Amino acid sequence: MEHNECIFCKIIRNEIPSTIIAESEQVLVIKDINPKAPVHYLIIPKKHIKDIREFHESDRHIAGDILFMARQLANDLPEPGDFKLVSNNGPSSGQCVFHSHFHFLSGKKVIDI
Ligand code: 5GP
Ligand code: ZN
Secondary structure (H helix, E strand, C coil), X not given: CCHHHCHHHXXXXXXCCCCEEEECCCEEEEECCCCCCCEEEEEEECCCCCCHHHCCHXXXXXHHHHXXXXXXXXXXXXXXXXXXXXXXXXXHHCCCCCCCCEEEEECCCCCCC
16 A cells, blocks of 8 residues: 555555554554544554564664654553553454554553454
């Protein structure tokens, strides 16, 4: 898929509306449109990378930003609680949007998600 047509690239370019939760140099955090938990955010690298297998050595700083953004989100939760960080990689894992992203889930027992 062309990056031009990628739904997350369009969100990052502000061509599609989204609820933005946080932003850093390398990532954008939005609310998932179809939440599976009371808190369901998507941590999305601003660079179009298809999945984790497509991260290059030169993308290490992006990987670092993702982890530290998850830490920040966890520390800033409206109600303190545990959380889950999930990334689907490839169609048979459940990936539907082929722009790498990390589901940040919290707000109830997220053990079975
Ligand atoms: P995946 O199945 O690829 O791991 O997750 C894709 C996620 O993106 C799904 O949870 C889906 O609800 C979410 N999603 C798909 N399209 C949009 C959109 O246009 N806006 C937002 N905020 N989330 C989206
Ligand atoms: Zn993209």
